[in-house]
Amino acid sequence: MSSHTGKFGEYGGQYVPEALMPAIEELEDAYERYVLDNEDGFMNEFRQRLADFGGRPTPLQYADRLSERYDTDVYLKREDLLHGGAHKLNNALGQVLLAKYMGKDRIIAETGAGQHGTATAMACAHLGMPCEVYMGRRDINRQRPNVFRMRLNGAEVTPVTVGRGTLKEAISETMRDWAENVEHTHYVIGSVVGPHPFPAMVRDFQRVISEEAREQMRDRAGCLPDSVLTCAGGGSNTMGLFAEFIDDEEVDLYAVEAGGSSLAVDAEEGVAPNSATLSTGTDGVLHGSRTRVLQDYDGQIMESHSVSAGLDYAGVGPELADLVDRGRVTAVNVDDDNALEGFHRLSQLEGIIPALESAHALSYIENNRDELGDVILLNISGRGDKDLETVLEETHGRDIENAPDIETFGATGGFQ
Amino acid sequence: MSSIAEAFADGPAFVPYLAAGDPDYESSLTYVEALERGGADVIELGLPFSEPIAEGPTIQSAIVRALEAGMTPTRYFEFVADLDVDVPLVCMTYYNLIAQFGDDGERGPEAFVRRAAETGIDGFVVPDLPAEEAGPLREACDEYGCELVFIIAPTTRGERLERIMSQVSGYVYVQARLGTTGARTALSDRTAESLERITDWDVPKAVGFGISTGDHAQRVIEAGADGVIVGSALVDIVAQGVERGDPAVTVADRLEGKARELTEGALRGMPAADGGPHPERT
Numbered sequence: 001m002s003s004h005t006g007k008f009g010e011y012g013g014q015y016v017p018e019a020l021m022p023a024i025e026e027l028e029d030a031y032e033r034y035v036l037d038n039e040d041g042f043m044n045e046f047r048q049r050l051a052d053f054g055g056r057p058t059p060l061q062y063a064d065r066l067s068e069r070y071d072t073d074v075y076l077k078r079e080d081l082l083h084g085g086a087h088k089l090n091n092a093l094g095q096v097l098l099a100k101y102m103g104k105d106r107i108i109a110e111t112g113a114g115q116h117g118t119a120t121a122m123a124c125a126h127l128g129m130p131c132e133v134y135m136g137r138r139d140i141n142r143q144r145p146n147v148f149r150m151r152l153n154g155a156e157v158t159p160v161t162v163g164r165g166t167l168k169e170a171i172s173e174t175m176r177d178w179a180e181n182v183e184h185t186h187y188v189i190g191s192v193v194g195p196h197p198f199p200a201m202v203r204d205f206q207r208v209i210s211e212e213a214r215e216q217m218r219d220r221a222g223c224l225p226d227s228v229l230t231c232a233g234g235g236s237n238t239m240g241l242f243a244e245f246i247d248d249e250e251v252d253l254y255a256v257e258a259g260g261s262s263l264a265v266d267a268e269e270g271v272a273p274n275s276a277t278l279s280t281g282t283d284g285v286l287h288g289s290r291t292r293v294l295q296d297y298d299g300q301i302m303e304s305h306s307v308s309a310g311l312d313y314a315g316v317g318p319e320l321a322d323l324v325d326r327g328r329v330t331a332v333n334v335d336d337d338n339a340l341e342g343f344h345r346l347s348q349l350e351g352i353i354p355a356l357e358s359a360h361a362l363s364y365i366e367n368n369r370d371e372l373g374d375v376i377l378l379n380i381s382g383r384g385d386k387d388l389e390t391v392l393e394e395t396h397g398r399d400i401e402n403a404p405d406i407e408t409f410g411a412t413g414g415f416q
Numbered sequence: 417m418s419s420i421a422e423a424f425a426d427g428p429a430f431v432p433y434l435a436a437g438d439p440d441y442e443s444s445l446t447y448v449e450a451l452e453r454g455g456a457d458v459i460e461l462g463l464p465f466s467e468p469i470a471e472g473p474t475i476q477s478a479i480v481r482a483l484e485a486g487m488t489p490t491r492y493f494e495f496v497a498d499l500d501v502d503v504p505l506v507c508m509t510y511y512n513l514i515a516q517f518g519d520d521g522e523r524g525p526e527a528f529v530r531r532a533a534e535t536g537i538d539g540f541v542v543p544d545l546p547a548e549e550a551g552p553l554r555e556a557c558d559e560y561g562c563e564l565v566f567i568i569a570p571t572t573r574g575e576r577l578e579r580i581m582s583q584v585s586g587y588v589y590v591q592a593r594l595g596t597t598g599a600r601t602a603l604s605d606r607t608a609e610s611l612e613r614i615t616d617w618d619v620p621k622a623v624g625f626g627i628s629t630g631d632h633a634q635r636v637i638e639a640g641a642d643g644v645i646v647g648s649a650l651v652d653i654v655a656q657g658v659e660r661g662d663p664a665v666t667v668a669d670r671l672e673g674k675a676r677e678l679t680e681g682a683l684r685g686m687p688a689a690d691g692g693p694h695p696e697r698t
Binding site: 299 | 423465467468469470471476480483488489490510511512513514515517543544545546548549566567569570571572573576581591594595596598652
């Protein structure tokens with residue numbers, strides 16, 4: 001049996017009900033054999049399917065107009081062009097394939113923005129596995145197109161109504177399903193969170209982002225970037241983008257979190273109106289690992305908030321929390337208003353409608369250009385089609401300087 | 417002999433669970449006291465956590481009610497101090513509340529267990545803390561003379577059983593089936609199989625998950641258990657009282673009645689000594 005590892009400094013570990021521990025040990029063993037040691041050519045098949053089905057490698061694009069605006073070289077890693085429209089497929093395909101190698105016959109997953117749910121549903125259809133996705137009621141309402149996509153791919157979508165009905169509740173509910181059906185079901189967790197081996201394994205499935213990007217930077221720019229930026233919710237695209245740059249000490253790594261409407265917390269109501277876990281969270285235990293979490297004085301987990309459903313989570317990957325503690329990664333945050341501005345800016349300047357998650361990272365450049373050096377690598381982790389309704393609503397209620405005139409849509413009854 | 421060991425010493429133990437503060441502080445005190453009148457030998461008293469990943473819908477709802485009524489770890493210890501019961505109390509909670517307990521000078525298991533022991537808690541069961549991560553809590557329990565109960569699941573085998581056996585004290589919580597907590601109409605057929613794996617353990621074996629009637633309790637004891645743990649079937653009574661707006665005294669009577677049914681069921685399951693009539697406890 002494998003040794004008990006999975007610690008990142010003080011963080012990580014395996015804080016789960018005993019019923020799940022045997023499955024987690026089995027998964028640890030499978031991760032080591034198939035992913036780390038490429039047993040039975042698992043990684044070859046994974047890479048081939050990422051290419052054929054997923055469309056990898058994704059391009060690295062020089063962003064002319066952003067570069068001009070900021071008087072610097074801005075390169076975009078286009079994960080929005082991966083099949084499904086976000087980086088999520090890298091992990092979902094890896095885990096569903098691993099489940100097949102392990103002989104499991106059912107897949108469950110949680111989803112927040114719906115991107116991980118759609119990626120898992122696609123991977124399950126592709127590999128012929130039944131799939132059930134748990135999604136918070138509130139997220140179902142704000143991400144309807146993704147719910148429909150999951151259904152089209154044959155997945156069951158089960159609403160979670162407890163709490164505020166977002167990602168935190170969906171993860172808890174998926175863990176409950178797993179505890180009941182653990183003997184034949186694999187839980188495809190959607191980020192670098194949860195008990196070991198999930199944080200390490202999901203990072204290794206997402207690592208392809210930085211393997212490609214580092215190579216592409218050398219080819220295109222002839223150098224490594226001065227700074228690498230991406231958004232961080234749970235942190236899977238973040239760890240995927242950072243993984244291969246961690247040893248390049250001259251490269252600054254920025255994890256851009258959702259500042260929401262405010263960094264202040266309402267302890268009385270147990271609400272943090274942001275998802276800035278790395279910036280404001282404290283050491284705690286959530287969903288199977290020790291990490292930084294948004295919690296009150298007693299240790300009750302707070303409800304987080306972000307205009308972007310995909311960043312709306314009270315925890316963060318333990319490895320990322322450790323990298324921030326060690327000073328290797330800088331945690332910064334961008335609030336809802338600025339994220340919306342970033343969304344409109346990329347749409348207008350580069351013809352790319354980004355996911356609201358990715359818009360946070362872009363927006364950080366706007367106000368912090370001077371600290372980022374001459375060559376910037378920015379991950380566009382996903383495309384924004386899923387967010388159009390949210391952006392329409394949220395832009396309407398705010399004073400967003402660079403937004404197009406959207407009254408036209410209001411007049412046609414497109415939104416309330 | 418510890419108080420928990422004594423509670424298991426003469427005949428099968430009935431171990432009920434309620435969430436402290438559900439649906440409010442005062443009613444909850446009377447509900448827990450009613451369990452003792454109904455025959456409880458040990459009481460598992462839940463300290464509500466916002467992410468109870470091992471609980472089914474019934475206990476999740478109880479936890480939400482208790483949290484909304486203002487239950488916190490500090491209030492919980494006041495609650496324990498206010499309780500008028502003579503049976504051992506086991507605190508059931510999730511690890512983050514233990515890890516965060518205390519003030520900024522000193523937070524964690526040591527502060528939590530010290531406070532709990534001072535207040536009258538005899539042991540702990542922490543569903544999201546496997547044996548691998550339990551070192552600091554086990555040490556604190558040893559220091560303050562408290563028991564640390566572990567859960568074994570139908571999936572627990574081999575080395576994992578040994579690892580748990582080396583750390584468990586008080587009793588072992590045998591999870592009768594996979595999944596989360598919740599009352600069931602049918603009893604799991606994995607109970608006997610689960611007990612067979614641990615016949616040589618020298619701690620009492622208490623079976624929980626899905627037990628809701630006196631008949632279930634009887635059959636669990638007949639299968640070789642030393643005790644029965646019942647949570648959701650009791651929490652259901654509290655929830656029903658909230659729904660109907662029943663007075664607390666009515667709900668307490670129902671809880672006492674249900675507790676008695678389960679206690680008597682467990683007694684019926686006890687093997688008769690020398691083929692004679694079942695020994696009765698006083």
